[in-house]
Amino acid sequence: MSQASEGSRSLHLSQLTKEFATFTAVKALDLDVPHGSFFALLGPSGCGKTTTLRMVAGLETPTSGSIRLGDTDITYAKPYQRPVNTVFQSYALFPHLDIYENVAFGLRRRKSGDVDRQVKEMLDLVELGTQARKKPPQLSGGQQQRVALARALINRPDVLLLDEPLGALDLKLRRAMQIELKRIQTEVGLTFVHVTHDQEEAMTMADTVAVMNAGVIEQMGAPAELYENPRTTFVANFLGQSNLIAGKVLGAEGDFVKVDMHGITVSIPQERAHVKTGDGWVGIRPEKVLIAAVGEDIDAPGNHLDGGVVTDVSFVGVSTQYLVRMPWGQELQVFEQNTGRRRLFNKGESVDLSWRPEYAFLLDASQDVNAGIEDD
Amino acid sequence: MPRQGKGRYTAYWLLAPGAIWLGLFFVIPFYSLVSASLFDPNGSVLTGYDVTYHFANFGNAIKNYYPELLRSLWYAGLATLVCLVIGYVLAYAIAFKAGRWRNLLLVLVIAPFFTSFLLRTLSWKLILSDHGFVVDTLQKVHILGSDGRLLNTWFAVVAGIVYNFLPFMVLPLYASLEKIDGRLIEAAGDLYANPFKAFFKVTWPLSLPGVVAGTLLTFIPAAGDFINAQLLGGPGQRMVGNTIQSLFTSTQDYAAAGALSVILMALIVGLVMVYIRRAGTEELV
Numbered sequence: 001m002s003q004a005s006e007g008s009r010s011l012h013l014s015q016l017t018k019e020f021a022t023f024t025a026v027k028a029l030d031l032d033v034p035h036g037s038f039f040a041l042l043g044p045s046g047c048g049k050t051t052t053l054r055m056v057a058g059l060e061t062p063t064s065g066s067i068r069l070g071d072t073d074i075t076y077a078k079p080y081q082r083p084v085n086t087v088f089q090s091y092a093l094f095p096h097l098d099i100y101e102n103v104a105f106g107l108r109r110r111k112s113g114d115v116d117r118q119v120k121e122m123l124d125l126v127e128l129g130t131q132a133r134k135k136p137p138q139l140s141g142g143q144q145q146r147v148a149l150a151r152a153l154i155n156r157p158d159v160l161l162l163d164e165p166l167g168a169l170d171l172k173l174r175r176a177m178q179i180e181l182k183r184i185q186t187e188v189g190l191t192f193v194h195v196t197h198d199q200e201e202a203m204t205m206a207d208t209v210a211v212m213n214a215g216v217i218e219q220m221g222a223p224a225e226l227y228e229n230p231r232t233t234f235v236a237n238f239l240g241q242s243n244l245i246a247g248k249v250l251g252a253e254g255d256f257v258k259v260d261m262h263g264i265t266v267s268i269p270q271e272r273a274h275v276k277t278g279d280g281w282v283g284i285r286p287e288k289v290l291i292a293a294v295g296e297d298i299d300a301p302g303n304h305l306d307g308g309v310v311t312d313v314s315f316v317g318v319s320t321q322y323l324v325r326m327p328w329g330q331e332l333q334v335f336e337q338n339t340g341r342r343r344l345f346n347k348g349e350s351v352d353l354s355w356r357p358e359y360a361f362l363l364d365a366s367q368d369v370n371a372g373i374e375d376d
Numbered sequence: 377m378p379r380q381g382k383g384r385y386t387a388y389w390l391l392a393p394g395a396i397w398l399g400l401f402f403v404i405p406f407y408s409l410v411s412a413s414l415f416d417p418n419g420s421v422l423t424g425y426d427v428t429y430h431f432a433n434f435g436n437a438i439k440n441y442y443p444e445l446l447r448s449l450w451y452a453g454l455a456t457l458v459c460l461v462i463g464y465v466l467a468y469a470i471a472f473k474a475g476r477w478r479n480l481l482l483v484l485v486i487a488p489f490f491t492s493f494l495l496r497t498l499s500w501k502l503i504l505s506d507h508g509f510v511v512d513t514l515q516k517v518h519i520l521g522s523d524g525r526l527l528n529t530w531f532a533v534v535a536g537i538v539y540n541f542l543p544f545m546v547l548p549l550y551a552s553l554e555k556i557d558g559r560l561i562e563a564a565g566d567l568y569a570n571p572f573k574a575f576f577k578v579t580w581p582l583s584l585p586g587v588v589a590g591t592l593l594t595f596i597p598a599a600g601d602f603i604n605a606q607l608l609g610g611p612g613q614r615m616v617g618n619t620i621q622s623l624f625t626s627t628q629d630y631a632a633a634g635a636l637s638v639i640l641m642a643l644i645v646g647l648v649m650v651y652i653r654r655a656g657t658e659e660l661v
Contacts, residue, residue, distance in 0.1 A: 057566055058565075058566075059562055059565070059566070078565070078570075079562070079565040079566050080565050080566070080567075080568045080569055080570050080574075084566075085566055085567065086563070086566045088559055088562075088563060090557075090559060092557065092559040092560050092562070092563040093563075094560060094563070094564075094578060095560075095582070096578075096581045096582055105564070105567045105569075105577075106567040106568050109567060109568035109569045109573060110568050151567065152566075152567075155567070155568070
């Protein structure tokens with residue numbers, strides 16, 4: 001397709017809703033996925049992300065709302081009539097067909113010409129050229145995954161849907177496939193919508209991540225933006241880890257909001273303070289917290305916390321993770337890089353903590369402080 | 377590592393009951409059947425029978441009874457085809473569309489077995505009888521002429537075979553349809569196959585093991601069946617089973633009966649082998 005038509009092939013979901021007999025899986029979802037982007041829908045199991053994907057694929061009929069591809073409404077189009085292909089979670093490769101015929105399946109249904117050349121090119125792209133005549137059960141999990149990808153990609157869909165495509169692979173293979181998928185997406189330039197519950201996977205691969213919870217999108221943006229400036233406790237906890245400390249807003253001062261946090265005044269940049277009055281949760285990522293022996297200078301103007309006691313030390317190689325009990329009883333997490341320039345602290349030592357104000361964020365206190373923390 | 381101790385013989389002990397059973401009730405009767413097919417045709421109950429390796433028995437049997445042999449294969453083949461069509465639709469509906477009624481429907485498929493085979497076939501005789509409801513109705517709508525009948529026609533015999541052997545078709549079909557992962561059919565739809573194409577490219581090939589098993593389980597016993605022809609057919613619908621039965625029991629021409637039985641068996645084995653080879657590979661069965 002030409003450059004000119006690209007804008008018209010982006011995916012738009014508006015007010016999309018899916019109700020099942022006993023619950024609402026997706027609530028009035030609005031989403032725009034620009035053409036050519038790698039988009040991730042991230043959320044815990046049961047958040048509605050797979051249902052959303054299945055509605056885009058045509059495998060579930062929305063209760064209300066609409067799905068448009070460019071200017072074409074495809075809300076009620078049959079799955080075989082929409083230019084959308086899916087890489088299924090379980091791959092769903094046809095066991096009675098060999099790899100070649102699995103990949104050729106879509107082309108043959110659409111009576112596409114030059115099947116042989118296209119299939120061979122696609123198998124080369126996923127590095128399975130030599131496996132063409134094997135049956136799916138003869139391949140390893142990673143290879144089957146690549147066949148599933150090739151089988152969908154070869155149709156050059158306007159949107160490629162990936163439903164937890166790496167979930168069944170072991171960690172090492174998963175990392176390798178993440179890089180592989182990203183490479184292929186860049187190479188073919190198609191729109192990828194990737195559903196996952198793995199926040200690291202979403203952040204490494206996607207240009208834009210939408211964090212979904214209980215049928216709604218909590219926050220959407222570039223991975224770094226979501227991570228650095230979460231707007232809800234769910235996002236703060238689900239995407240990485242956060243220290244959330246109860247505080248009370250004292251008022252604005254220049255570009256900062258001053259917050260009283262158990263008697264300590266800290267400042268938070270205006271654009272990161274998502275509540276301007278009353279109670280809030282002061283959030284800070286563990287790796288942004290600096291730790292020092294009592295009285296030692298720390299480079300962090302404004303936000304200085306005395307009276308911590310180290311209650312746990314875990315050495316994980318690249319970093320050391322401390323738990324520090326604060327005077328108000330809460331334990332804060334601190335990650336420190338093992339640069340070798342500083343000594344490790346021991347359990348029971350008294351320490352001071354601090355952080356640079358520009359890294360903190362302030363969230364609405366009405367939210368559950370534990371939202372998005374996985375139980376496992 | 378060589379297996380040691382008592383465990384070494386476990387496999388043989390487990391095989392023993394089956395082997396003994398087959399020895400007593402298959403190998404010995406088979407041997408006596410083949411012997412009978414080679415009896416001197418002049419033997420009788422009074423003078424006794426001798427195995428004289430009279431191979432002409434086979435030629436004579438074919439010459440005298442080829443219409444019954446061909447009719448058996450034709451009836452069994454037709455009945456198997458009808459069973460496949462009816463059975464496939466039924467098994468498909470039970471496997472994919474029945475929801476919570478699935479188990480009940482399966483029980484209903486098997487339910488006829490709670491009544492004797494003979495009784496069920498006899499009741500078909502009533503259903504298809506000359507002044508029965510079915511014939512009357514068909515005459516009224518002029519599908520049958522005013523003197524038309526169903527009983528003692530090929531239709532009645534084939535219908536009887538279809539009815540009696542349908543469960544043997546439905547159950548293996550159901551078993552292989554039920555195993556098909558619904559996500560494969562979704563995937564076919566996602567890859568531009570309309571429901572019709574998805575069926576012929578995915579569902580049907582994956583159900584072939586059931587098709588092969590079901591057709592064999594129907595065709596083989598149907599080809600040797602004599603009850604349906606005897607109760608529902610007339611002299612013009614005699615199948616090879618009827619001939620063998622009367623040769624054994626009334627005429628007591630054991631040589632001809634034995635030869636005909638061996639021929640039937642050889643024909644069926646031959647057809648089945650060709651069929652399995654045509655239907656695909658060993659992995660299907």
